[in-house]
Amino acid sequence: MTGYYRTFVKNCSIVGAPLTDLTRLDTPWELTDECEAAFRHLKHALMHYEVLKLPDPDKSFIVTTDASQYGIGAVLAQEEGPKLRPVEYMSKKMSSQKLAKSTYEKELYAVYKALTHWRHYLLGRFFILGIDHQTLRWMRTQSVLSDALKCSIEVIEQYDFDPQYLKGEYNKVVDALSRRPDFSGVLITEFDLTDNVTQSLVEAYREDQFMSEIIRRLQAKDKKTSAEFELVNGLLFLEKAGNKRLCVPNSESLRSLFFGECQDATGQFGYKKTAANLLHRFWWPTMMRDAQLYMETCQVCQRDKPRTQAPLGLLKPLPIPERPGESVHGLHGYSGHQQEWDATHLHRHG
Numbered sequence: 001m002t003g004y005y006r007t008f009v010k011n012c013s014i015v016g017a018p019l020t021d022l023t024r025l026d027t028p029w030e031l032t033d034e035c036e037a038a039f040r041h042l043k044h045a046l047m048h049y050e051v052l053k054l055p056d057p058d059k060s061f062i063v064t065t066d067a068s069q070y071g072i073g074a075v076l077a078q079e080e081g082p083k084l085r086p087v088e089y090m091s092k093k094m095s096s097q098k099l100a101k102s103t104y105e106k107e108l109y110a111v112y113k114a115l116t117h118w119r120h121y122l123l124g125r126f127f128i129l130g131i132d133h134q135t136l137r138w139m140r141t142q143s144v145l146s147d148a149l150k151c152s153i154e155v156i157e158q159y160d161f162d163p164q165y166l167k168g169e170y171n172k173v174v175d176a177l178s179r180r181p182d183f184s185g186v187l188i189t190e191f192d193l194t195d196n197v198t199q200s201l202v203e204a205y206r207e208d209q210f211m212s213e214i215i216r217r218l219q220a221k222d223k224k225t226s227a228e229f230e231l232v233n234g235l236l237f238l239e240k241a242g243n244k245r246l247c248v249p250n251s252e253s254l255r256s257l258f259f260g261e262c263q264d265a266t267g268q269f270g271y272k273k274t275a276a277n278l279l280h281r282f283w284w285p286t287m288m289r290d291a292q293l294y295m296e297t298c299q300v301c302q303r304d305k306p307r308t309q310a311p312l313g314l315l316k317p318l319p320i321p322e323r324p325g326e327s328v329h330g331l332h333g334y335s336g337h338q339q340e341w342d343a344t345h346l347h348r349h350g
Helices: 017-021 033-046 103-117 134-141 147-156 172-178 195-207 209-219 252-266 271-279 287-297 299-304 336-348
Strands: 061-067 071-080 083-093 126-131 160-165 229-232 235-240 243-247
Touching: 017 033, 061 103, 061 172, 071 103, 071 172, 083 103, 083 172, 103 126, 103 134, 103 147, 134 147, 134 160, 195 209, 195 235, 195 252, 209 229, 209 235, 252 287
Parallel strands: 061 126, 126 160
Antiparallel strands: 061 071, 071 083, 229 235, 235 243
C-alpha cells in the first residue's frame, strides 16, 4: 500500500530503507528502533496530507472496492497527474451473515457500502467504479435477483457511474484494507506475525510430535537437521533453494487460518492453486492432502465450483421389443459376437 502511493511520500525510498533491508535474504530479521521509526513515518504519511488530499469538486471521483473473507475495503480517489491520489479510505468488518454468501454477493456488498458511505460526494455526479470481480460489470442488468440483492441494486441504481474491471494485481490498496490487520501479515515475506499468532504457533509446536522432534534435534545441534531447518524466536523455518518457509504445526485452527488467507487472496481456484500459493511461504508434511480436504469442506467452493461436464440430458428409454428374447441386457464383459449368439439362441429356444 505504501509502495502504491510512494510518489506522494517525500524521500520514500530513503525513509523506508531500513524496512527494505529486512526483505533481503542475507539480512537477519531484527526490528530495530530505526525500523520502527521508518514504519511510523510511512504510516503517518499515508493518513495525512502528505498522501491524502482534499476533494476537488472540479475533478471526477474514482471509487475502488474489494471484499475478502474478513471484511471490505474501499478508496475514494481523484486523479493527480498520472497517479490516483486518495481522498479517503474505508474499511469495515464483514458480518457473519455476509461471510456465508457467495463471492459475488460480498463484492456487491462492498460496492453498496462504499457508495452509501460517500453518498455526499458521489450522488448526483458521474464517477468511475473500479472492481476486481468481472461479473459486477453487469450488476445493473440482471433479470433475476434475490430480495436481498434487489435492495442493494435499488440503492446502487441511484448513482451514475461507469464500472471498470481491475485485475487483482492493480487493486493492491483496497485489497490491503479488506484484509484482517493482525492476520494478513502472515502472508508477507517478512513473516511479520502478531504476538497472538506467534504464541499460538509456539504452543502448537509442543503438541505436534513431528515438529517438536525437529526442534529437539535443532537444539541438540544435529547437523543434518540444521542444514534444512532453522529456529528463529521460537518459530520453525524450512529453508531450501534460498527460500525460507514457515513450518505450520498440526493445528486445525492455524492451518485453516492460512488456507483461508491464501484462498481469499487468489480467489476460489481449487486446492492445487491454493496449496501452491501456500508453498511460497509455508510448509507442513500433508499440505496437498489438507488443501484438498479444505476445498471439499468449504461451502463457498462447493457452491461456486463450476461444472466442467456437459449436461447429461433426459433419459432415453430403449425401444420396446416386439418378441420375447429380442433384447438382451446385462451381458457385461461379453464380446459382440457372443452377445449376438446369445440373443439368437434365446430367440430360437423361447
